[in-house]
Amino acid sequence: MMKRLGNRDRPVHVKDDCFKSFHFLKLYLEVALSPKLFYNKREVKQKKTILILGAGFCGIAAALELDKNIDHESYRIVVVNKRNVHIFRPNLYELATAFNERITKACLLELRESVAIPLHQIFKGTKVKCLIDTILAIDPKTKTVTLTKNEPITGEILIMAMGSAVNYYGITGLKANSLTMKSLSDSLKISCDLDNLLLKLWESKTVRDVELVIGGGGATGVELACELPGYINKLCCKYNYPRDRVHITVVEGSDRLISQGGKVVELVKESFKKYTIRLMLRTRITKATATTISLRHPDGTEELLRHDLLIWTGGVRAHPVIENSFEQRAPNGSLPVSQFLELQNLPDIYAGGDSAQIINQTTGAPLPWLAQLAQAHGSYIARRILAKIEGKTTKPYKPKFKGVLVPLGGSEAIYMKDETVIKGRLIHTLRSLVDLLYSLHILPIIPALHRWWRAQRVFSRND
Template identity: 25%
Template sequence: MSQPKIVVLGAGYAGLKTVKQLQKKNVNAEIILVNKNDYHYESTQLHEVAAGTEPAGKITFKVEDVLDKNKVTFIEDTVTLVKKDEKKVVLAKKGEISYDYLVIALGFESETFGIPGVNEFSKPLVDIKTAESCRAYLDNNLANYAKSKDEADLSIAVCGAGFTSIEYLGEITNRIPKLAEKLNFPKDKIKITCIEAMPTLLPMFSEKLGTYGIDILKKRGVNFIVGTPIKEIKENTVVYEQDGELKELTANTVIWTTGVRGSAVVGKSGFDERRGRVVVQDDLTVADYPEIFMIGDVSAVMDKESNRPFPTTAQIALQQGIYVGNALAAKLSNQSIDAFTYKPLGTVASIGNNVGLGNVMGKEVKGYIGSIMKKNIINKSLVTTGGTKTLLKKGRFDYYH
């Protein structure tokens, strides 16, 4: 009898962890992993590449380096559609592949909320290519000031004040003094503005902790404009609403980090979704499709206490990957498995290289200790996806600078 075929889409935290768990369980199945690049990237560190404080190589590794080639076939291709009723996946280059079990882990994309001009006049931060493009955009504008003497070249607008925006601001405020020397611009003329629709900043933390983080950024020169929805992005201009009036901010660097949505492939494939996310069953499968698992940023796992979905994070994506690896191993040997339960371990945000703040196992952490905690979490997650060898190769033990 031929082996059942498991196809995993996406080699991010969720997809790669699923495959690694299937390898570990030594399941008797043909396993195929599809990813649009030949590398995995640590999405949680994209802000460092975007700000130019780390090169892309520091947060990427080859997918095939962590696969057991005797157990898994890797296909580098882009998924364009899932034909869920035919049990087939359509790939951009290689055409259709069939499956018996499918794991959809295609991750996130930038969310424009339909605001005009976002795609044309601002830079999103969602993968390695966009992060490198953000870096080049910022560096070119800052370098251009020496010739142009146009203060808009030194004006940076960060749209949104969520986790990604705050971590990006932490990195650029660390790097700008060094860039000012290198590119010869007056650092006191730098203008960094962060515009946020919601009235509260860092609402996931206590007010005291959130204020601590925001005050650090303010001291480094960031101006926060809050409770002010962005209405349009025009060339070198952010239009926002304040007290019922439209106002304009001029900036030659406009970074779009207002939020993310799940992969567009989910909607195109006819799944019942909201912003690219599907509310999954207790076993992370899709209603009416017990052979399809949806995990990571394309899934919404309901928190039964709050009756709201858990936030999509790398943390939940990794736990889902382990669960699905185990669930598939159980299915293939006709065993049952308990429902997925998410165990949140805490959240830590970085503010540049030496400051972190957040909650770890019920305790608040901040400052240098917070930064060490953050680096430990990232390194632990790298070991989970890439193994200890990858961690050692990346040499990420820079706790002291």
């Protein structure tokens, strides 16, 4: 029989609080707050319109660069986005593993604010206008965008920066029986579901093996796997549950981790061993149910693995609106672009970030979808548009890869660039500074410092 926590009859977490608070936040996220920046149709008709579809890394960079240099008497910049916030997605894994003694509306909102930056803060002092709505369809020929709540809007120039969606690769039952980590609410649901899982076991006084499975060994899967042990330690203490009965398994279809082989794989394996994480390489998930996943191993053998929680981080593809609106697409649904990030045979339509397939002219392979590159795409597209307006030429886009930083739990991280691979505490600190630099790039100094410090304080509770 499990012991109770001190003299209390129950943990301070209350089941109803968890679900009421989570659904409160989900509703809060779904309802767009009245933005301080508004879209005026009458003004737009008097000027040429540059439509930026999406407020991710690419869209924000393009809007800010255009605002600094464009003739605002002739052009209007309109950002169309589903939410009135910009989500700093590299830190979503922190929300999925965020521990709170009691899950309340206040703590969920605090977590939200650590990664969600209001658009009115980003565009304060600029002439960028925001249209908060859901995009239903795009007509490339007329450059008309169909929206859910507003009338269709047409622009003279379009920038496709809509991000990506989860790719389930047609695996039977995977979408219905797994959690993902693509949005803020996705990440908070992982945290709440894990808490509720151990709460139910505590209430029923049941002790058994708890199986947590992560499908996908890319950057998202690895950083989540390495951060989960700290969260689980706190949950087990909270519910007085045996820590050695909670297991984490990472299933990866290739023989690589974080899209790398060799030394990177060995260093990640070291971290997995430290946290007692089971790793299955070259193993594919072929089917998923509410309680099991079917696996196919390298030798062709099949295995049925039980799970209490399945988190899918195994792949992404272009936004479905893009796939349904454009005829010429890459296999992952993205838009093939020229060396000037412009669509072939569709002048004045540009694509960047996860919306674009950009070929590395040196290697001949598509560029990876990374936040740092998406930001660079947005800046380049803006400069290209400005140059065309002024009748000037520009050099073709050339990627500048700064390397990848991936947290490995606690205060460790790994840095990778070409043949350079470094792991340690200093890299984790560097990752934090990179977050600060990004905040300073899109926000005034004081709000940027405040946001960064608040996020660091929230995330430090996870370590």
